[in-house]
Amino acid sequence: MVEESRPSWENPMQFVLACVSYAVGLGNVWRFPYLCQMHGGGGFLIPYLIMLVVEGLPLFYLELAIGQRMRQGSIGAWSAINPYMGGVGIASVVVSIFLAVYYNVINAWAFWYLFHSFQGTLPWAECPLSSNFTTYVPECEKSSSTDYFWYRETLNISSSIEDHGGIQMGQALCLVLSWMVVYLCVLRGTESTGKVVYFTATFPYLVMIIYLIRGVTLHGALNGLKYMFTPKLSDLADPKAWIDAATQILFSLGLGCGSLIAFASYNHHNNNFEKQAIVVSLINSATSIFASLVTFSIYGFKATFNYESCLDRTQLLLINTFDLAEDSIKNNNLDDWISHLNASFPDKFATISSQIEGCDLESELDTAVEGTGLAFIVYSEAIKNMGLSQLWSVLYFSMLLMLGIGSMLGNVAAIITPLRDSAFLTRHFRKETLIGMMCLFCCLVGLSFTTRSGNYWFTIFNDYAATFSLLFIVLIEIITVCYVYGLKKFEKDIEVMIGHRPHWYWKIIWSVISPVLIIGLFIFYIADYIMGGTPTYQAWDSNLGKTVTKEHPPFAQAVIGLLLVTSMMCVPLVALITFIKKKKEQARESKISTTAS
Amino acid sequence: MLSRVLLALSLVPALALALCQPDGQDAYKVRLSIKTALGANAYEWNESEQFLFRATLAFAMRKYTGQETFNVSSVIVCDETPRVSFWFVVKNPNDTATLIPKNAVEEAIRLSRNRINSAFLLSDKTLQFLGIPPTLAPPSQPSLPVWLIVFGVVMGIVTTGILALIISGFIQRKKKEKTIEDEDEEEKQERIMENGISCETLEGKDGVNNGAYSHDEDRLTQL
Numbered sequence: 001m002v003e004e005s006r007p008s009w010e011n012p013m014q015f016v017l018a019c020v021s022y023a024v025g026l027g028n029v030w031r032f033p034y035l036c037q038m039h040g041g042g043g044f045l046i047p048y049l050i051m052l053v054v055e056g057l058p059l060f061y062l063e064l065a066i067g068q069r070m071r072q073g074s075i076g077a078w079s080a081i082n083p084y085m086g087g088v089g090i091a092s093v094v095v096s097i098f099l100a101v102y103y104n105v106i107n108a109w110a111f112w113y114l115f116h117s118f119q120g121t122l123p124w125a126e127c128p129l130s131s132n133f134t135t136y137v138p139e140c141e142k143s144s145s146t147d148y149f150w151y152r153e154t155l156n157i158s159s160s161i162e163d164h165g166g167i168q169m170g171q172a173l174c175l176v177l178s179w180m181v182v183y184l185c186v187l188r189g190t191e192s193t194g195k196v197v198y199f200t201a202t203f204p205y206l207v208m209i210i211y212l213i214r215g216v217t218l219h220g221a222l223n224g225l226k227y228m229f230t231p232k233l234s235d236l237a238d239p240k241a242w243i244d245a246a247t248q249i250l251f252s253l254g255l256g257c258g259s260l261i262a263f264a265s266y267n268h269h270n271n272n273f274e275k276q277a278i279v280v281s282l283i284n285s286a287t288s289i290f291a292s293l294v295t296f297s298i299y300g301f302k303a304t305f306n307y308e309s310c311l312d313r314t315q316l317l318l319i320n321t322f323d324l325a326e327d328s329i330k331n332n333n334l335d336d337w338i339s340h341l342n343a344s345f346p347d348k349f350a351t352i353s354s355q356i357e358g359c360d361l362e363s364e365l366d367t368a369v370e371g372t373g374l375a376f377i378v379y380s381e382a383i384k385n386m387g388l389s390q391l392w393s394v395l396y397f398s399m400l401l402m403l404g405i406g407s408m409l410g411n412v413a414a415i416i417t418p419l420r421d422s423a424f425l426t427r428h429f430r431k432e433t434l435i436g437m438m439c440l441f442c443c444l445v446g447l448s449f450t451t452r453s454g455n456y457w458f459t460i461f462n463d464y465a466a467t468f469s470l471l472f473i474v475l476i477e478i479i480t481v482c483y484v485y486g487l488k489k490f491e492k493d494i495e496v497m498i499g500h501r502p503h504w505y506w507k508i509i510w511s512v513i514s515p516v517l518i519i520g521l522f523i524f525y526i527a528d529y530i531m532g533g534t535p536t537y538q539a540w541d542s543n544l545g546k547t548v549t550k551e552h553p554p555f556a557q558a559v560i561g562l563l564l565v566t567s568m569m570c571v572p573l574v575a576l577i578t579f580i581k582k583k584k585e586q587a588r589e590s591k592i593s594t595t596a597s
Numbered sequence: 598m599l600s601r602v603l604l605a606l607s608l609v610p611a612l613a614l615a616l617c618q619p620d621g622q623d624a625y626k627v628r629l630s631i632k633t634a635l636g637a638n639a640y641e642w643n644e645s646e647q648f649l650f651r652a653t654l655a656f657a658m659r660k661y662t663g664q665e666t667f668n669v670s671s672v673i674v675c676d677e678t679p680r681v682s683f684w685f686v687v688k689n690p691n692d693t694a695t696l697i698p699k700n701a702v703e704e705a706i707r708l709s710r711n712r713i714n715s716a717f718l719l720s721d722k723t724l725q726f727l728g729i730p731p732t733l734a735p736p737s738q739p740s741l742p743v744w745l746i747v748f749g750v751v752m753g754i755v756t757t758g759i760l761a762l763i764i765s766g767f768i769q770r771k772k773k774e775k776t777i778e779d780e781d782e783e784e785k786q787e788r789i790m791e792n793g794i795s796c797e798t799l800e801g802k803d804g805v806n807n808g809a810y811s812h813d814e815d816r817l818t819q820l
Contacts, residue, residue: 111748111751112744114747115743115744115745115747115748115751116743116744118743118744118747119743119744135730170744173748174748177748177751177752177755180752180755180756180759181755183759184755184758184759184762187759187762187763187766188762188766192762319680320628320680320682323678323679323680323682324679324680325679325680325681326630326631326632326633326680326681327632328679431766432763432766
C-alpha cells in the first residue's frame, strides 16, 4: 500500500508569496483608495489600522493555524475539528466557486485591454467616426471616449438586466484564455503554483513603483495627493467609516474562503506561520496604502487635466462668441471676463450661458470611483493623456492581470484542495483531469458574464456572492474554534507546531473581541439591507451617455437571495445531516448490543 | 465726366460691401486660431495675409469649376474682428452682381481644403469654415484587428505550456508505474514502510526539525 505524501511547498518563501499573491488583489487597488476618499482621506488610516490589528491579523493567524494543523482542505479540516461543523468547509467551497466563476471575468477584461494596447493610438483615446465621416458617434460624444470603449466596444452593454443579448465573442475568447492561464498555473498543484507566485506576487510591486515615480511627476498629481492626505478627522465620527474599515480588512485578506487553509495545508508541520501571518497581513495593508498613493496622484493628474480642459473650452467659447483676440482671456482672468461680458452684452451672453460649465477642481477631485469603473475607465483616461501611453497601458493592465491571477490561484486552490482530499474522486480521476473539469465548468458558467447584460450580473455577484456569506462563515469559524473545539486544545496544537503558545493577546481577540465585532458587522448588514428597499443597479443608457439607476427585477432579486442562501445553508444542513447519521448509528449500535447480549 | 467716374468708383466698394453681409445667404464665416496652432511662431494677421486668403480661395474656385476666370477680386471679405474671423462671399466672375451659391463654394472648399490649410500652416481645427464640417480622416483598419494577433500569440504559448505539462506528467507517471511493475515480489516485501508511507517517497527529504523540542537549532544534526 503506497501512499503519496502530501505535496508541499519547496520552501517557506513560496508559501508566503502565495499568500501575498492571493491577499494582494484588485481590492487593494480599486476599493481601498475609494474608501480613503469617502471617509476623510488620510484619517481613514486610523480605523483601518486598528481593524487590522484587532480583526484581520488574528483571523489570518487562525486560518493558517487550522490549515497547517489539519493538513487538509477546508472541508476535511472542519470535519476533523468537529464532525457537525463540516458544513463550514462546504460553505467556503461554495463561496469560492461563486468567486472563481465571476472573478476571472475581470482577468478577461484585463486581457482585452492589454491586447488593445498594442496599437498606434489607444482605441479609447478617440471617439470612432460615424458612418459619414463628418462627426463622431453620438453615444461617444455624449459620454467620453473611455466610457464608450468600456460600455460599448468592450461590454457592448444592454440597457437593462432583462435584455440578455448574445455572448460577446471578444469577451468569451478572453475568458477562455484566462481560464487556460489559471489551469496552466494550478495544473501541477504546488509544484507549478509555487513557481508562478514568485512572479505574480512581485511583478505588481515593480509596476506600482514605476507608476508611483511617473505619477508624482505628472502635472497636477500633487493636487490629488494633497486631497488624500489632508485628514478630515470629522469623518471618523461616522460609524460607516469604521464598518467599511472592518469589512475591507476582512475581504482584503481573503478570509473565510478556504484558500488560506488550502495553502497552509501544504506546509511543513513545524512551519512558523505566526511570523508569516503577521508579515503577510502587514504587506497587504502596506500595499493598499501604497496603491492609494499611486491612485491619488493619477486622480490629481486627471482632475487637473479635466479642469484645465474645461477652462480652455470656456475660453474658446467666449472668444469665439465675442470675437475677441485669441490670447486676451487667460485662465486667471476668466472670471473677470465672464462678469464683464455678461454686463456689457447681456443678450449675447444669454445665448451661451447654458454652455458655460462651472469649472471646479474640487468637484473633479470629489468624483470618487471604485471597482471596474476606476480600473478600466478612470485609469485608462489618465493613461491616454500621458506621454508614451501604450507603454503605460501595457504595464498597467499587466499589473491588473497579475493581481487578478494571483487571487484566482487562491480561489482555485480553495476548491481543488478539498476535492483532491476526497478519496473517492482521487481514485477515479487523475489530478489533471479533475482540475481541468473544474476549470471547464467554471469557464462555461462564466460565459454568462460575457453576454450583453453580463456586467449587471457581475455586479450582483460582486456585491452579494462573497460579502455577507463570508461574514457568516468567519463568525462560525471563530465560534467553532474557540468554543466548540476549545481554545485550550487549539493552544496546544499551536504549541506542538511552532514551539510556543499564542500570546494572551491573540486569545482574547479570538474569544471575545472578534466575534463581537463580526456580530456587529452582521447586524449592520442586515439592517442596511432591510432599510435599503429594493436593490438597485446602475444601468447604462446609450441615448444619454451615462448610467441611470434601475431596480432589480424579481428574478435578479431571487438570484441574490439564492447566492446568499446556498452558502450559508450548508452549515446548519450538514450539522443536521451529521446529527441524523449519528442518531442512526447509535440506534444501530444499541440494537446490535441488545441482540448480542 | 470725372465726377461720374468718381461716383462709379465709389459705388463699387459700396456695392461690394453690400454683397458681403454677415449672415448673408451665400456668405461663410471663417475663423483662424493662429496663436493656438503655432504658438511662438505665430504670424501677424494683416492685409497681405488677407490677400493670400482671397487668392487661395480663388484658386479653390478655379480648381472646382475649371473656369480660370476667378480672381482675387472675386472674393470679398467683410466684418473682420480681432479674433481673426471674418465673412466672405465669392462673386460670379461673369456677372459681378451675383454671388456663387453656397453649395458650390462649400464643395470647392472641401475639394481643396488641404491646400488652403497648408497655405496658412493651419489645420482643419484651427482654420474653421463655420458650416463646413471637416472631413475627418477615416481610421486605418488593418485587415485583421491587432488585438487578435496578440491574443493568438498568447493563446498559443499557453496551450503549448499546458500540453507540455500534461504530457510530461503522463510520461512521469508511466515511468513510475514501470519501475513498480518491474520489482520482484521479494523486493516488494523488503520495501520499508514507515507509518504507512514508503521510505522511497521520503528519500531525499531532510529530517524535520520539531520546534517543540528544541529552541537551539544548532544542536540538532540533520538526519
